[in-house]
Amino acid sequence: MSELTQTQRDDLRTIAAMIIPASEEYKVPGADDPAIQADMLTTLGRDTALVQKALDHLAQLAGKPLAALDAARRDAVAKEFRATGGAAAATLVRVVLQCYYRDDRVLRSLGIELRAPFPRGHVLPDGDWSLLDPVKERPVNLRRA
Amino acid sequence: MNDPVDVLIIGAGASGAAVAWSLADTKMHILCLDQGGWMNPAEYPSTGRDWEAKFYGDWSTSPNVRGRPEDYPINDDNSPIKVVNFNGVGGSTVMYTAHWPRLHPSDFKVKTLDGVADDWPIDYDALTPFFEENDRMMGVSGLSGDPRSPLTHPPMPPQPLGLSGPLIGKAMNKLGWHWWPSDTTVATMDYEGRARCINLGHCTPACAQGAKASTDITYWPHAIRAGVELKTHCRVREIMTNADGMASGVVYYDKDGVEQFQPAEVVIIACNGVGTPRLLLNSVSGRFPNGLANSSGLVGKNLMFHPYAQIYGFVKEVTDSNRAPPTCLWSKEFYDTDLSRGFVRGYGIQFGRGAGPVFEAVASEQKGILPWGADHHRVFRRLNGHRLAVSAICEDLPEEHNRVTLDPVLKDGHGIPAPRIDYTISENSRKMMDHGLARGREILEAAGATDICTNDPIPWGGWHLLGTARMGTDPDRSVVNEWGRSHDVKNLFIVDGSVFVTSGGVNPTSTIQAVALYIADQMKQRLANLFD
Numbered sequence: 001m002s003e004l005t006q007t008q009r010d011d012l013r014t015i016a017a018m019i020i021p022a023s024e025e026y027k028v029p030g031a032d033d034p035a036i037q038a039d040m041l042t043t044l045g046r047d048t049a050l051v052q053k054a055l056d057h058l059a060q061l062a063g064k065p066l067a068a069l070d071a072a073r074r075d076a077v078a079k080e081f082r083a084t085g086g087a088a089a090a091t092l093v094r095v096v097l098q099c100y101y102r103d104d105r106v107l108r109s110l111g112i113e114l115r116a117p118f119p120r121g122h123v124l125p126d127g128d129w130s131l132l133d134p135v136k137e138r139p140v141n142l143r144r145a
Numbered sequence: 146m147n148d149p150v151d152v153l154i155i156g157a158g159a160s161g162a163a164v165a166w167s168l169a170d171t172k173m174h175i176l177c178l179d180q181g182g183w184m185n186p187a188e189y190p191s192t193g194r195d196w197e198a199k200f201y202g203d204w205s206t207s208p209n210v211r212g213r214p215e216d217y218p219i220n221d222d223n224s225p226i227k228v229v230n231f232n233g234v235g236g237s238t239v240m241y242t243a244h245w246p247r248l249h250p251s252d253f254k255v256k257t258l259d260g261v262a263d264d265w266p267i268d269y270d271a272l273t274p275f276f277e278e279n280d281r282m283m284g285v286s287g288l289s290g291d292p293r294s295p296l297t298h299p300p301m302p303p304q305p306l307g308l309s310g311p312l313i314g315k316a317m318n319k320l321g322w323h324w325w326p327s328d329t330t331v332a333t334m335d336y337e338g339r340a341r342c343i344n345l346g347h348c349t350p351a352c353a354q355g356a357k358a359s360t361d362i363t364y365w366p367h368a369i370r371a372g373v374e375l376k377t378h379c380r381v382r383e384i385m386t387n388a389d390g391m392a393s394g395v396v397y398y399d400k401d402g403v404e405q406f407q408p409a410e411v412v413i414i415a416c417n418g419v420g421t422p423r424l425l426l427n428s429v430s431g432r433f434p435n436g437l438a439n440s441s442g443l444v445g446k447n448l449m450f451h452p453y454a455q456i457y458g459f460v461k462e463v464t465d466s467n468r469a470p471p472t473c474l475w476s477k478e479f480y481d482t483d484l485s486r487g488f489v490r491g492y493g494i495q496f497g498r499g500a501g502p503v504f505e506a507v508a509s510e511q512k513g514i515l516p517w518g519a520d521h522h523r524v525f526r527r528l529n530g531h532r533l534a535v536s537a538i539c540e541d542l543p544e545e546h547n548r549v550t551l552d553p554v555l556k557d558g559h560g561i562p563a564p565r566i567d568y569t570i571s572e573n574s575r576k577m578m579d580h581g582l583a584r585g586r587e588i589l590e591a592a593g594a595t596d597i598c599t600n601d602p603i604p605w606g607g608w609h610l611l612g613t614a615r616m617g618t619d620p621d622r623s624v625v626n627e628w629g630r631s632h633d634v635k636n637l638f639i640v641d642g643s644v645f646v647t648s649g650g651v652n653p654t655s656t657i658q659a660v661a662l663y664i665a666d667q668m669k670q671r672l673a674n675l676f677d
Binding site: 018019020021023025026028043045046047078082090093094097098099100101102107110112114115116117118119120121122123124125126127128129131132134135136138139140141142143144145 | 189191192195196197198201202250251253254257292293294306307308310311314315318323324325343344345353354465467468469480481503506507511517518519521522526
């Protein structure tokens with residue numbers, strides 16, 4: 001289970017929604033969706049320390065809960081966070097993205113099957129092998145020792 | 146103390162497995178120690194819904210990120226290219242792209258042809274039968290007849306071109322440049338007990354289908370049936386020597402962490418271009434104060450990585466994304482020296498079919514082409530499933546300042562000093578990478594790609610660990626002789642990528658294994674006077 005404080009969880013939810021907001025057009029939730037947030041918190045694992053560091057940095061930039069800032073200030077803080085947050089910020093963003101892009105509703109919207117690659121795999125078209133004909137027609141050109 | 150063995154092999158990866166299998170027909174008592182264990186395909190990433198996320202954690206290519214008990218840390222802070230590997234039975238063949246080119250004949254005569262580096266003490270022809278044998282054992286798919294590559298006879302047909310292959314082929318034809326279906330160790334038909342590829346896609350971090358060759362499922366079953374003994378979770382700390390200056394055995398920690406001594410008549414090191422110098426440098430004694438087999442001072446020096454210059458973009462057409470093995474085509478258009486390009490030697494090109502959704506989102510956000518906010522969804526749908534990639538695998542020339550040493554502070558889980566990497570990209574390699582990026586851009590533009598991004602070098606691209614115990618005939622300029630035996634310790638052999646004199650411009654595993662089989666064959670031919 002995540003060791004984030006409630007304040008950190010709130011900021012994580014707010015920044016996640018700024019990265020990926022919900023979309024009516026694509027019929028997908030935002031990354032602040034409760035199920036996606038729960039996935040993040042339960043699977044943080046080895047990323048916990050860096051995400052905590054990122055959230056500390058974010059709190060320092062914001063000076064108060066991120067959600068309490070007006071929209072313009074929140075955008076400015078988010079930009080600065082991404083620009084100056086280094087590996088910790090990159091890890092937080094990656095955690096948001098990897099949990100978002102394995103959510104069933106999101107994958108369905110992208111037309112991706114809801115399953116592991118194994119055991120069914122995928123079918124590949126053989127492709128147009130005649131494209132190789134011009135290469136085959138060239139003489140052997142191998143530099144000899 | 147354990148009972149003595151005739152041959153002790155350290156490392157059960159690409160080269161150790163090949164040597165074990167080859168030497169098995171001597172009926173000697175052969176023991177292999179590996180610091181890792183047997184892999185369980187049921188636990189491979191592609192068996193789960195979170196297959197992509199595992200790439201950033203337990204199945205990272207970096208041992209420093211992965212941090213499994215069988216991994217050892219590597220201080221690579223002073224290198225723009227980070228070491229990636231896998232530790233366990235099968236070694237890094239468990240976690241590789243299965244791209245299977247060979248070094249070219251000209252790669253063995255670099256000094257003669259181009260006046261740089263050194264020639265190898267052996268040539269391509271000496272390795273030819275072992276390349277062929279290895280291709281049969283590993284199970285290679287491909288198309289014979291590439292006019293720009295050494296002739297191969299893959300026992301299986303090539304992978305399908307899929308959706309990405311024709312896009313690349315059309316672009317290359319437009320430019321009039323060479324391209325060809327890659328030889329790969331992905332089985333395209335049922336082969337020697339392995340099931341054919343079903344395009345799990347996410348096959349770099351291990352293949353749950355068993356279609357991708359790794360030595361735990363190719364060489365090892367044969368070697369064990371022939372009588373070779375393999376002990377897992379045994380980490381070797383150092384090689385011991387006797388009063389005659391011969392290797393007497395190794396000290397290792399067993400699976401319970403208990404220190405053991407294993408005596409042996411012959412010791413063979415197969416620990417890769419970082420692990421091998423680490424072990425030699427950790428094997429210090431009064432007679433060998435600078436590490437074992439190091440009278441030349443070259444153990445750990447001349448590290449070669451293959452800087453990868455990667456460029457990728459996004460086309461309107463749908464690409465194979467994560468629904469195919471990641472590589473399927475290569476090009477040797479810029480492989481040979483052309484001094485008008487401003488550098489000596491050259492590079493192979495490896496084409497990438499695409500990426501999965503999580504990888505695409507993470508990479509594109511980092512590059513700044515996938516925005517935060519309302520436009521995120523529209524842009525992601527334009528990028529995801531539309532990626533094509535071009536990677537120039539640049540020939541790294543040997544330079545002594547690129548090296549593996551022992552870190553004064555960092556240690557592994559058994560308290561054994563860890564390796565430290567000091568590496569810089571040379572001016573020649575830099576120019577080669579720039580050339581590769583420029584040509585890659587032309588290829589992508591010919592394919593109609595936009596949003597072009599580069600990784601220059603691919604930072605976590607230190608797959609190919611070469612040159613740190615080079616072979617040669619001069620004991621002052623090499624660590625092992627032309628058949629892999631240490632110049633200093635006559636019952637000590639090295640069979641991994643450490644012995645490479647130069648790196649070529651291709652993935653090296655095929656050549657590493659051919660060299661290992663060649664050395665094993667040389668040993669068998671000389672059994673009566675192996676130590677003379």
